[in-house]
Amino acid sequence: MSVPERCAVKVASAARTSSSPRAEIPSTRPALGPWTAHPANPVRSDARRARPAGALFAHDGALFRPAQICVPRYGAGLSINRVLRLTPHSYAERQVERVLPDAAQGLLGLHTMNRAGDLTVADAFTRRRRIAGAP
Numbered sequence: 001m002s003v004p005e006r007c008a009v010k011v012a013s014a015a016r017t018s019s020s021p022r023a024e025i026p027s028t029r030p031a032l033g034p035w036t037a038h039p040a041n042p043v044r045s046d047a048r049r050a051r052p053a054g055a056l057f058a059h060d061g062a063l064f065r066p067a068q069i070c071v072p073r074y075g076a077g078l079s080i081n082r083v084l085r086l087t088p089h090s091y092a093e094r095q096v097e098r099v100l101p102d103a104a105q106g107l108l109g110l111h112t113m114n115r116a117g118d119l120t121v122a123d124a125f126t127r128r129r130r131i132a133g134a135p
């Protein structure tokens with residue numbers, strides 16, 4: 001599956017009545033807009049899988065959307081979601097993997113994952129003590 005040339009995925013600010021992030025899909029005919037809201041927006045609205053964590057990527061003929069797991073805290077891990085359907089009128093995805101930080105290595109959370117060919121890059125965060133006397 002590939003991303004239809006008219007569609008992209010973005011994060012929307014949470015509605016003023018909600019504290020959950022929302023994943024939305026805008027679409028356009030020319031590459032730079034104007035953008036039109038997808039009829040299925042928001043396609044995801046929950047803190048466990050809505051916040052984008054990188055670009056959509058293809059693997060073994062399937063399309064995937066990485067998302068942040070923001071429960072119980074921001075950046076608690078990554079959710080890898082297989083895009084089942086992406087058309088100008090509908091969208092469906094299914095979580096296929098959860099990637100959690102390795103506490104044994106001192107990692108507290110994960111933020112983003114992106115792919116380029118055979119290279120996969122992710123960023124994580126940890127807490128480090130400041131050295132006494134260091135600027």
